[in-house]
Amino acid sequence: MTRYYYPFDSGPGASVMTGQWSRMARLWKPDGVIFGYSNEYQVFADSSGKQVKVKTGAVWIKGGYAYDTAENTIALASNASGNPRIDVIAAEIDWVNNTMGIVAITGTPGVTPSAPALTQTDGTKWQIKLAQVAIANGYTTVAAGDVSDYRSYCQRGQINILGLQPPVTSAGDYGLDKAGDGGVNWKQWQLAKGEYEESSNLYKMPDRYSGGGFRAKILVQAVPYSLDNCETAWTANANVTQAQETSLMKEGAAAQKFTIGAAFTTGIAGYHAITSVDLHLYKKIYEWIKSDIATNAGDLQLVLDNTAGCVSPEKTFDVPALAAGVMTLCEWDCGDMSATGAIISVGLKVAVDKGAQVVTIDQVCLTGQSIFGLEAVAINPGDDLNSVVFGTPEYSELTTLRFIKPVEIEISTPVVASGSPAPGSYLKFRLSRKNDASDTHGADVAIITSTVYYPEAV
Known part of the structure; x- marks a missing residue:
């Protein structure tokens, strides 16, 4: 040593x-x-x-x-x-x-x-x-x-996320009057020294205003979007027999088992009609799959289609090599999903003729991105302060279908809040979710806690 x-x-x-x-x-x-x-x-x-x-x-x-x-x-x-x-x-x-x-x-x-x-x-x-x-x-x-x-300061700060600015007590007493306008406009307020509130906490430097951004480490509970839970019977094509499998399922009460006969060559072995769904914002797709014989990468495929029966798939995902008899969780990057705005069928495709085999699948699901932001909220009736700057941590792994995952958020743009504060008003910050079409997890993601271990300017 x-x-x-x-x-x-x-x-x-x-x-x-x-x-x-x-x-x-x-x-x-x-x-x-x-x-x-x-x-x-x-x-x-x-x-x-x-x-x-x-x-x-x-x-x-x-x-x-x-x-x-x-x-x-x-x-x-x-x-x-x-x-x-x-x-x-x-x-x-x-x-x-x-x-x-x-x-x-x-x-x-x-x-x-x-x-x-x-x-x-x-x-x-x-x-x-x-x-x-x-x-x-x-x-x-x-x-x-x-x-x-865009200056940021090197002094250590206090743990806070819902940190409060000191109240305004008189004209010109605005703490961070960056614009030098006597407090007519709040420009860029710091994350002030604060205290623990609820379960959301951030370290931030006690500078006079934050000219940078912040990083936050949070724990997020995410429930992936279930495209097909494999509880309802799929449709099997010729020379394929479909059955409900109730001993190998990973979630719920059943999985889908396809007994593929020797006379079947290649093509869609089975498919399921689903209600039209827009998938273009998702980032990852997952499927549990097992074959009773060893297969090579690309022998089997998961397909998504905006037409019935998966006759002309919009997206095809090659199943990796499978060991015989092992239920395997497959994970794929979605890639370009621009053509998946109205998917109505999901299917299992045999790309390489392996002869007779039995394939079992369960839980086809997707994850997208959850977008979090530092939100400036005015605590003064009549003020309209709701500026939010968002970062975009993306979920990139899945070990179970319901999981808690640490995510690092980086927001490099300063939070800017404008308004006309009156005596007694103050400003607080909170970590919030972006709730629009770009946030593909919707209400299925909850912040468990948010803690930054050191204040780190970005």
């Missing part, structure tokens, strides 16, 4: 390399701007040309510390592309060149441009976002309103 320890005045721990120091120091606090130090690296523009300026401040990145005692001017690239773009101003640590600094990351022009990605390669370079800059086509200068603040 090799043991490392440091720092000491003498001995093996007296010499500490960059990587060793970073390994230790990054445990002290997460990355971000140092709260309360000088002007906190505020990025701004003053219509002085193709540039932005960064006020004094200090930053902590992966155990590296840098500070500036003078204002920086950051030049931006010209844009003659014909489309707007978004640039990012970032603080970075560069382990290759042994430097820390503030840089501009030039975005890609587009009709609806998106911000360029940060470089976050441990041991090489790590960047954190300070601001985004809207760059117009053919611009000659950057105005103050073109800069959006």
Whole structure:
């Protein structure tokens, strides 16, 4: 066993390399701007040309510390592309060149441009976002309103999700008046220091406003959508006999057993008519299946069709190789489901003639994605504050048909809430479900708990 320890005045721990120091120091606090130090690296523009300026401040990145005692001017690239773009101003640590600094990351022009990605390669370079800059086509200068603040702070926070902002007590007493407008508009409120409420809890930094996003680890109970529970008899085609199997089922009271005769060659062995269902938003599909003989991948197939009897399948899923006599849970990525808007039949297809065999199937089901968001809710009658920023954790595994699964949510866009607060009003945040067509689990998913173990800016 090799043991490392440091720092000491003498001995093996007296010499500490960059990587060793970073390994230790990054445990002290997460990355971000140092709260309360000088002007906190505020990025701004003053219509002085193709540039932005960064006020004094200090930053902590992966155990590296840098500070500036003078204002920086950051030049931006010209844009003659014909489309707007978004640039990012970032603080970075560069382990290759042994430097820390503030840089501009030039975005890609587009009709609806998106911000360029940060470089976050441990041991090489790590960047954190300070601001985004809207760059117009053919611009000659950057105005103050073109800069959006994305700073996040490195101080540890309190456990909260339904954390409450302090009440407004007088004009101008709004805590996070980022816009400097005397509190006429709430702009970007922090997840304030709060307390445990119900079962939803998040760590978040006690910064004056959250310019970043958050990550949350939650436990989610999900009930997959049952396309066919195999309780009702399927229709068997010629040279195939269908029967209810009541000893091998994985859920419910029965499975479907197909005795395929030697005279059957290839094609649909059996199918089931179902009520028309739109499956295009689902991500995974599952089926329990057993063959009394060993099969190779693709010998058997699960098919979905928007016509009766599975005569022209819209989707075909190859069953993996099966060991003889073993009930196996198959899992497939759905892939392109654009043609599955009105599925009315599900079937078992024999793609390779294996002679006589007995195939048993149970529980054809699907999972989609559940979308969670950080919702800003006004606690003041008359205010309309319901801004929600959503992340999209997707379910990617299934061990039983009803399961509890840890999911990591990442929401990288700031929550922005607008309104006109009155004295005594406050704002709280809550983790909520998105309830629309894109949330394919509907009411079948419940948040068990949501806990972030460390505040982690994104």
